Amino acid sequence: MLAPWECIDAVAEALIPGGMLCAYIATTTQMSRIVEDLRGHGSFAEPYAFETLLRSWHVDGLAGIALEDLGGIRERARLRKPQRVTLHSWSFARLGGHIAYKARRAGVAVVHVDPRNTSRGCSACGHIDKSNRPDQASFRCTSCGFAEHADVNAARNIAARGAAGWAVSHAADDAA
Numbered sequence: 001m002l003a004p005w006e007c008i009d010a011v012a013e014a015l016i017p018g019g020m021l022c023a024y025i026a027t028t029t030q031m032s033r034i035v036e037d038l039r040g041h042g043s044f045a046e047p048y049a050f051e052t053l054l055r056s057w058h059v060d061g062l063a064g065i066a067l068e069d070l071g072g073i074r075e076r077a078r079l080r081k082p083q084r085v086t087l088h089s090w091s092f093a094r095l096g097g098h099i100a101y102k103a104r105r106a107g108v109a110v111v112h113v114d115p116r117n118t119s120r121g122c123s124a125c126g127h128i129d130k131s132n133r134p135d136q137a138s139f140r141c142t143s144c145g146f147a148e149h150a151d152v153n154a155a156r157n158i159a160a161r162g163a164a165g166w167a168v169s170h171a172a173d174d175a176a
């Protein structure tokens with residue numbers, strides 16, 4: 001297959017003044033290659049590069065996504081303060097925005113849940129205790145003995161709250 005930078009001469013000849021070359025490339029190395037070659041060629045205006053990611057979701061049956069209300073993310077993002085603020089207010093807000101956008105396109109519900117104790121609560125029995133977390137990565141319930149990776153346990157709690165919240169909000173819809 002021809003790489004875009006191999007076609008620059010032919011494209012420059014074929015294009016009328018003001019014409020446009022659009023190249024799709026997969027890696028940043030390829031992007032610098034095409035940008036450098038276009039600059040070096042001399043007949044093109046400064047190239048404009050942007051990144052796009054388009055991957056559709058395949059949804060089977062009923063599906064939903066539960067996200068913690070953004071305040072709760074602070075509990076798990078144990079970073080020094082300036083980074084924590086950045087992660088909290090920007091990256092996670094953006095991530096949530098992307099998820100909501102893709103979910104809408106796929107017809108998948110997104111529910112925001114109360115983030116309190118999602119990492120300290122036991123997803124098996126509901127027991128909430130700080131000492132359920134012997135360390136950052138582990139969860140071990142001091143009441144029922146249930147053990148799991150701490151993030152997986154928290155994800156189960158978030159999913160359960162999402163399902164419960166969805167059921168409640170739709171019961172209200174049905175009643176109305």
Ligand SMILES: [Zn+2]
Nearest residue numbers: 122125141144
């Ligand atoms: Zn338990």
